[in-house]
Amino acid sequence: MARPLVPLISIDALVTAALELVDEAGDFSLPKLAKRIGVSQSSIYNHVSGREEILELMRGRIISESPYEIRGGDWEAALRTIVRSYRDAFARHPRLAPLLVLQTVQDHQVLALYENLAVALESAGFRGRDVLSAISTIDSFALGFALDLAAPDVVWAPPSEGFPALASALSNAGPADERGEAAFEFGLEILIAGLHSLLRSTVL
Amino acid sequence: MARPLVPLISIDALVTAALELVDEAGDFSLPKLAKRIGVSQSSIYNHVSGREEILELMRGRIISESPYEIRGGDWEAALRTIVRSYRDAFARHPRLAPLLVLQTVQDHQVLALYENLAVALESAGFRGRDVLSAISTIDSFALGFALDLAAPDVVWAPPSEGFPALASALSNAGPADERGEAAFEFGLEILIAGLHSLLRSTVL
DNA sequence: ACCTGAACACCGTTCAAGT
DNA sequence: ACCTGAACACCGTTCAAGT
Numbered sequence: 001m002a003r004p005l006v007p008l009i010s011i012d013a014l015v016t017a018a019l020e021l022v023d024e025a026g027d028f029s030l031p032k033l034a035k036r037i038g039v040s041q042s043s044i045y046n047h048v049s050g051r052e053e054i055l056e057l058m059r060g061r062i063i064s065e066s067p068y069e070i071r072g073g074d075w076e077a078a079l080r081t082i083v084r085s086y087r088d089a090f091a092r093h094p095r096l097a098p099l100l101v102l103q104t105v106q107d108h109q110v111l112a113l114y115e116n117l118a119v120a121l122e123s124a125g126f127r128g129r130d131v132l133s134a135i136s137t138i139d140s141f142a143l144g145f146a147l148d149l150a151a152p153d154v155v156w157a158p159p160s161e162g163f164p165a166l167a168s169a170l171s172n173a174g175p176a177d178e179r180g181e182a183a184f185e186f187g188l189e190i191l192i193a194g195l196h197s198l199l200r201s202t203v204l
Numbered sequence: 205m206a207r208p209l210v211p212l213i214s215i216d217a218l219v220t221a222a223l224e225l226v227d228e229a230g231d232f233s234l235p236k237l238a239k240r241i242g243v244s245q246s247s248i249y250n251h252v253s254g255r256e257e258i259l260e261l262m263r264g265r266i267i268s269e270s271p272y273e274i275r276g277g278d279w280e281a282a283l284r285t286i287v288r289s290y291r292d293a294f295a296r297h298p299r300l301a302p303l304l305v306l307q308t309v310q311d312h313q314v315l316a317l318y319e320n321l322a323v324a325l326e327s328a329g330f331r332g333r334d335v336l337s338a339i340s341t342i343d344s345f346a347l348g349f350a351l352d353l354a355a356p357d358v359v360w361a362p363p364s365e366g367f368p369a370l371a372s373a374l375s376n377a378g379p380a381d382e383r384g385e386a387a388f389e390f391g392l393e394i395l396i397a398g399l400h401s402l403l404r405s406t407v408l
Numbered sequence: 409a410c411c412t413g414a415a416c417a418c419c420g421t422t423c424a425a426g427t
Numbered sequence: 428a429c430c431t432g433a434a435c436a437c438c439g440t441t442c443a444a445g446t
Contacts, residue, residue, distance in 0.1 A: 004410070004411070004446095007409085007410065007411095008410080008411075009410085009411090029437085029438065029439085030438080030439060030440085031437080031438075031439090039411080039412095040411065040412050040413070041412095041413095041439090041440095042411080042412070042413080042414095042440080042441080042442085043410070043411050043412070045439095045440075045441080046409075046410050046411075047410090050439070050440070051439065051440090098305045098306045101302045101305055101351050101355075102302045102354075102355075104355065111367055111370070112367070114367070114370055115366075115367040115368075115369055115370045118367075118369035118370045118372075118373050119369045122369060128376045129376050129377050129378070129383065129386055130390065131369075131372075131373040131376070132373045132374065132376065132377045132383060132386075132387065133383070133386050133387040133389075133390035133391070134390065134394075135373065136349075136352060136383075136384075136387035136390070136391065137345075137387060137390060137391035137394055139348065139352070140344070140345055140347075140348025140349045140351070140352055140391060141341075141344055141345055141348055141391075142348075143344075143347075143348045143351060144343065144344025144345055144346075144347045144348040145340075145344045147305055147344070147347060148340060148343070148344055150305075150306075151305075151306075151308065162319075163315055163316070163318070163319040163322075164319075165319055165322035165323045165326060165335075166315070166318055166319045166322045168322075168335075169322050169335040169336045169339065170336065172332045172333050172335070172336065173333055173336045174333075179333065179336060179337070179340075180340075182333055182336075182337050183336065183337040183340035183341060185337075186334065186337035186338065186340070186341060186402075187337070187340065187341035187344060187345075189398070189402055190338075190341055190394075190395065190398030190399060190401075190402055191394065191398060192398075193397065193398040193401035193402060194393070194394030194395060194396075194397040194398030194401070195394060196401075197394075197397035197398070197400075197401060198390075198393055198394055198397060208427095208429070208430070211428085211429065211430095212429080212430075213429085213430090233418085233419065233420085234419080234420060234421085235418080235419075235420090243430080243431095244430065244431050244432075245420090245421095245431095245432095246421080246422080246423085246430080246431070246432075246433095247429070247430050247431070249420095249421075249422080250428075250429050250430075251429090254420070254421070255420065255421090
């Protein structure tokens with residue numbers, strides 16, 4: 001077969017297949033991706049520059065699958081909405097997060113999300129370099145929780161012995177997804193309260 | 205050559221070489237590691253179960269290279285010390301962080317660090333599942349900032365146009381390492397203030 | 409423009425063979 | 428016990444050849 005009348009590959013289908021692979025196996029490879037969409041490995045390069053671009057396309061896809069709307073409301077509400085949406089995006093595809101940490105964000109949708117964060121923070125009263133620091137903090141926070149979803153048992157694998165406080169904390173926790181949820185809500189409250197507190201001490 | 209009288213490989217040297225590779229190139233491979241310590245690729249498996257164990261050994265190494273001491277002081281001081289130490293460990297080897305996110309923590313030193321966190325949080329007054337949620341939050345926060353070090357330009361690559369608030373925030377920031385530092389300090393204050401605030405509202 | 413198959417330079421891991 | 432070299436099954440990317 002040579003060039004078909006209708007392209008065999010659409011970027012949309014490519015990204016969908018790649019996301020399926022990640023959801024199922026926690027990773028994807030070009031050979032497997034090619035097999036899944038029934039095409040040769042090398043033909044993928046006619047549509048995409050390589051593995052990195054596919055990863056970046058997946059980032060864009062999951063963000064746009066988790067739309068958010070900021071209307072009216074104060075900065076706190078806006079911030080909650082944005083962080084929650086970001087986190088929900090990864091909650092739907094937990095195994096994608098680890099693959100994206102090595103990559104520079106280029107996706108337009110994601111940049112727009114950060115722009116909205118910046119606007120919210122300015123309206124809150126943060127100025128100068130604090131805006132960037134606050135974005136950084138929120139980003140670290142959200143990314144960390146996204147990663148937490150991918151590896152619910154990272155730290156929490158019961159250490160066999162000698163860590164009593166940790167063991168006791170563990171015994172009080174429910175199933176992994178429940179405590180992931182609880183931790184996120186807890187963390188979001190801390191983040192918001194911390195921002196309020198810093199705002200107070202800065203303004204005064 | 206067959207078996208030498210003195211082993212050619214020590215785990216210590218192995219980990220040191222691997223860490224050098226990561227510091228220089230952002231990654232390591234067994235072929236490159238073998239070449240660096242002047243040994244054949246397969247002989248590495250006589251000392252270590254594989255790539256994963258090497259990664260885990262690197263985690264332990266950098267944590268023990270960044271010792272901390274908690275004595276006297278309140279929970280807040282202890283918490284600051286621990287988080288700062290954790291973050292410093294990765295600050296010295298920024299490119300290691302992304303390689304570790306896919307892995308389960310097994311290293312004893314790191315588990316001890318979390319145990320200390322749990323103790324500090326209990327002495328602060330957190331109870332039940334909140335202890336785990338707080339650890340999770342601190343963990344997300346610290347991990348996120350460690351990753352930030354590895355990719356200082358993640359979000360901050362000047363978006364060509366259409367993101368005014370983000371661009372303005374960027375224009376107010378200094379060089380990458382400075383703003384990384386500022387962001388961490390800012391984030392740590394938010395974390396501490398947020399914990400205080402939650403503690404107040406829970407206790408009352 | 410879009411596909412194919414072959415080729416290239418890399419991986420991590422295993423294993424028989426040596427002493 | 429510890430090393431070697433060869434082998435295996437995988438990668439991502441390139442490229443000439445086809446239509």
